[in-house]
Amino acid sequence: MKTGIARFTTVAALAASGGHCAGSSHASATDVAADGAARPPSDSPTSDDDASADAGGDAGAVPIDPSVLTLLEMLSPPTLPAPPADDTDRFADDPAAAHLGQELFFDPAFSGALLDPDNDGTAHTLGSAGQTGRVACAGCHLPAAAFSDSRSLGGGISLASGWGLRKAPSLLDVGQDKLLMWDGRRDALYNQVFGPIESPLEMNSSRLYAVEVLASKYRTEYEAIFGPMPAFDDPQSFPQLAASATGCQQGGVLTPTCTGTMHGMPGDDAEYSGLSPTDQQAVTLAVVNIGKAVGAYERRLTCGQGRFDRWMRGDASALSASEERGAVVFVTTGQCVRCHSGPYLSDQTFHNVGLTPAQVNFSPPDDGDHGAATGIAAALADPLSTQGSFSDGDDGRLPTTIPPTFEGAFKTPMLRCVGGRPAFMHTGQLHTLNEVVAFFNRGGDRPEFGTSEIKALGLSTEDQSALASFLHALDGPGPDTSLLQAP
Numbered sequence: 332m333k334t335g336i337a338r339f340t341t342v343a344a345l346a347a348s349g350g351h352c353a354g355s356s357h358a359s360a361t362d363v364a365a366d367g368a369a370r371p372p373s374d375s376p377t378s379d380d381d382a383s384a385d386a387g388g389d390a391g392a393v394p395i396d397p398s399v400l401t402l403l404e405m406l407s408p409p410t411l412p413a414p415p416a417d418d419t420d421r422f423a424d425d426p427a428a429a430h431l432g433q434e435l436f437f438d439p440a441f442s443g444a445l446l447d448p449d450n451d452g453t454a455h456t457l458g459s460a461g462q463t464g465r466v467a468c469a470g471c472h473l474p475a476a477a478f479s480d481s482r483s484l485g486g487g488i489s490l491a492s493g494w495g496l497r498k499a500p501s502l503l504d505v506g507q508d509k510l511l512m513w514d515g516r517r518d519a520l521y522n523q524v525f526g527p528i529e530s531p532l533e534m535n536s537s538r539l540y541a542v543e544v545l546a547s548k549y550r551t552e553y554e555a556i557f558g559p560m561p562a563f564d565d566p567q568s569f570p571q572l573a574a575s576a577t578g579c580q581q582g583g584v585l586t587p588t589c590t591g592t593m594h595g596m597p598g599d600d601a602e603y604s605g606l607s608p609t610d611q612q613a614v615t616l617a618v619v620n621i622g623k624a625v626g627a628y629e630r631r632l633t634c635g636q637g638r639f640d641r642w643m644r645g646d647a648s649a650l651s652a653s654e655e656r657g658a659v660v661f662v663t664t665g666q667c668v669r670c671h672s673g674p675y676l677s678d679q680t681f682h683n684v685g686l687t688p689a690q691v692n693f694s695p696p697d698d699g700d701h702g703a704a705t706g707i708a709a710a711l712a713d714p715l716s717t718q719g720s721f722s723d724g725d726d727g728r729l730p731t732t733i734p735p736t737f738e739g740a741f742k743t744p745m746l747r748c749v750g751g752r753p754a755f756m757h758t759g760q761l762h763t764l765n766e767v768v769a770f771f772n773r774g775g776d777r778p779e780f781g782t783s784e785i786k787a788l789g790l791s792t793e794d795q796s797a798l799a800s801f802l803h804a805l806d807g808p809g810p811d812t813s814l815l816q817a818p
């Protein structure tokens with residue numbers, strides 16, 4: 332503790348003196364070493380165990396020199412940037428839209444029947460097979476689990492109508508992201524909602540049913556924001572779908588596609604296909620607006636600054652010695668900042684880290700998954716994308732070509748509040764941060780597709796556990812409590 336304060340004082344003084352500028356860095360680093368303050372936590376006189384454990388490796392002595400400090404400052408600016416303005420969605424920061432979006436996020440009324448017989452009505456499920464109206468966004472993005480899924484059995488992947496293949500990502504700070512999903516196949520919060528609504532494994536519903544529920548429950552509020560809503564609840568104008576008739580009716584679905592017909596959406600050869608193109612357009616637009624409302628709410632979900640940031644501002648007691656050491660390893664020998672960079676600890680792009688998909692829970696392993704190579708291709712082909720007519724503008728967020736490195740690559744997750752997530756990686760197959768660190772330390776495993784960018788690190792066991800404790804220190808206060816339930 333004493334060592335920590337002394338060392339941190341030196342770090343803060345360095346920052347104040349601008350010692351991290353390239354020109355002066357060598358002299359400053361020497362000064363720090365000379366006064367004995369800038370030593371790794373393991374050099375504390377009280378931690379002989381650490382010192383001897385480190386003797387076998389060379390990662391023990393990691394002085395916080397100015398270049399390291401510069402790297403740490405990039406992870407912790409004095410204030411965290413708000414979600415960037417969104418040219419594709421003019422309601423992105425509309426308070427009334429965010430209020431409606433919060434209601435919709437917690438409302439299960441939009442969902443069709445639960446299909447998988449694993450839905451046995453226990454607390455790990457959202458109800459019993461055959462029941463309708465059980466699945467809200469919040470059913471898999473739980474406020475208490477950093478808006479990830481701690482409800483489904485095993486805490487890895489989600490069981491809603493059926494079992495999915497990928498883990499529900501945390502939604503904290505999702506407003507920072509432009510390319511969404513683990514593989515980038517959605518490029519805006521407003522079009523992302525079509526995924527869960529129309530997936531037979533998630534809400535098992537459809538855009539037509541969604542607007543009918545919207546009309547019956549939220550017409551006034553919707554119209555105050557988005558203008559007049561067509562008569563979606565008038566059977567003369569739109570065929571009315573029962574909750575049990577939306578989406579897929581084929582029970583026992585264990586694969587990502589419905590074995591029968593999805594009703595109420597494009598390709599149903601029935602209720603939706605029978606609508607005039609104008610009416611189809613009106614239905615889709617209303618769901619886009621649902622997405623804009625939900626997106627405005629999601630942009631408010633933030634982790635916020637926590638102990639790491641307090642430590643960077645000079646509160647030496649905010650981090651333990653191990654957490655301090657982990658911070659240094661993160662930006663140096665651990666090489667984590669190669670990808671986990673910036674204030675949210677993500678470069679917001681896609682990398683192949685050599686994960687071999689494993690079976691998680693009762694779902695088959697997520698194999699055959701090419702990641703961003705197919706995800707970005709899907710986004711480019713999506714009529715709902717930011718390049719299409721439902722977008723309020725195209726800010727060029729979609730790449731024009733798909734680089735070969737996107738083969739087998741997944742999105743670098745942001746890491747603020749990472750300790751609150753129930754499982755890790757896109758498959759949810761790693762259950763502790765220690766396992767994640769061990770994974771990177773061994774150079775990953777064997778990617779199913781493409782080439783891994785990860786090489787073995789050879790970190791000492793101390794450095795590995797320090798890294799894991801640092802990750803836990805990336806906690807924060809989370810969103811305002813008023814955002815954690817239906818308004």
Ligand code: HEC
Nearest residue numbers: 467468471489491497498499500511512513514524527533
């Ligand atoms: C069955 C569980 C489930 C439900 C219900 C669900 N989600 Fe998700 N969500 C997931 C999973 C799993 C992923 C990642 C899927 C992928 O990458 O293929 C995801 C991804 C996302 C993402 C992208 C996050 C990122 O970091 O890229 C957003 C945003 C999101 N969901 C919002 C919602 C909203 C809004 C709803 C309700 C309309 C919803 N989800 C309903 C499981 C669910």
Ligand code: HEC
Nearest residue numbers: 665667669670682686741742743744755756757767771784
């Ligand atoms: C080459 C880029 C790259 C490097 C280097 C890297 N990561 Fe990652 N990290 C990723 C990607 C991409 C994922 C998601 C991979 C997946 O799900 O298939 C990930 C996942 C994670 C996760 C899981 C988060 C979640 O929500 O599932 C943690 C924690 C993490 N990394 C920490 C680290 C640490 C600590 C280091 C340094 C030892 C590191 N990463 C190095 C790109 C990288």
